[in-house]
Amino acid sequence: MAKVRGSAILGTLDYAKTRFGEEATRALVEGLPAAQVAMLLEGGGIAPHGWYETELLADLTTRLDVTLGRGDLALAREAGKHVAFQDVSRFFRWLMRLGGPALVFNRAGSVWNNYYDDGRYRVESVGESGGALRIEASSSACPVICRRIEGWMERALELTIGPQAHPRIRETDHLHRDAPGAPSYCRFLAQWTR
Helix, strand or coil: CCEEEHHHHHHHHHHHHHHHCHHHHHHHHHCCCHHHHHHHHCCCCCCCCCEEEHHHHHHHHHHHHHHHCCCCCHHHHHHHHHHCCCCCCHHHHHHHHHHHHHHHHHHHHHHHHHHECCCEEEEEEECCCEEEEEEECCCCCCHHHHHHHHHHHHHHHHHHHCHHHCCEEEEEEEEECCCCCCCCEEEEEEECCC
16 A cells, blocks of 8 residues: 655644634544544654555545535645645745746656655646646555645645746546556646746
């Protein structure tokens, strides 16, 4: 099973608490399977740099979306936006602004490896008003994780080119294969105005 850094899980809890309050967050977590509740609430704790089953992140995000949202994965996207670059320095954010979208697309590959222990991040193209990327061979690829990726990349673009450029990213292919036996991938297309 694929693993994810604890900071993504902690960031999701922070998003729930910030947006919906402590009591709603506790109720959200208490609705998860007992082993997950113990890990999240009962002193087992989640370490920001520890590795945890991606299933925990997917379950928590799904429960967030169904319990406190409309069940359409909009909150999964919002949680992805919330956790994007929380642990990045102001200096790196300043560099992102100077580098533009090409830097974000190309650097996000190394960021991927810091947060997920499987899958490969590939840039297909980056232009003046859009780009395409794909996540290949990720055993954690599921609709809720893909919505989180959309939100994360959208926030990265907002930090780089500004929200006034109206960056938007969406998954266009989910677990697609180019040929029999080829690794599956999820493709994301981004657009913005300049």
